[in-house]
Amino acid sequence: METTSRIVARYSETDQMGVIHHGVYINWFEIGRTDCIREQMGKPYSEMEKDGLMLPAIRSEVNYRSPAKYEDALIVKTTIAKYNGIRITFRYELVKEDDQKLVADGITEHCFTNLDLKPVALKKVAADLHQKIETACKEQ
Structure with a gap:
């Protein structure tokens, strides 16, 4: 299952060459990821x-x-590219809205942890969330 997020590039995100600064892309991936979490996992990241x-x-x-x-x-x-119960990898494609030209792609990998940043098996601490992720992965 794919989640889509629309972004309009802001002037403050450009560099001296007039193009989007390379560091901005990770921020845009974060927008996609938080939208994906909300839509595919059924709750905003803040609730997690x-x-x-x-x-x-x-x-x-x-x-x-x-x-x-x-x-x-x-x-x-x-999209969710991989999930093993503790780690999750998101895949991103950033395209121009008008012609669908690929601007960038990439991945981020994350680990589910408790508040002390100790890794946790999601199935044990949030079985419902684990099931939603597994379902989303199967639908892709």
């Missing part, structure tokens, strides 16, 4: 935190394909 679950990033990768510029309308397409 209230329930004692954290999801720190342990890896990120961005492949820059073509430049985005100020006021470009972009779509972040987010």
Whole structure:
């Protein structure tokens, strides 16, 4: 199952060359990820935190394909690429809205932890959430 998030590139996100600064893409991936969590897992990330679950990033990768510029309308397409009960990997494709040209793609990997940042098996601490993720993975 794919989640889509719409973004319009802001002037403050550009660099001296007039293109979107490379560091902004991880922020845009985060928008996609939080939308994916809300839509596919059935609750906003803030509720997961209230329930004692954290999801720190342990890896990120961005492949820059073509430049985005100020006021470009972009779509972040987010899917769950892998899930093993403790770690989850999200895959992202960032495309221009008008022509679907690929701007960037990448992944982020995260680990479910408790509030002390100790890894947890989601099946044991949040069986309902575990089941929703497994279902979302099967539907892809």
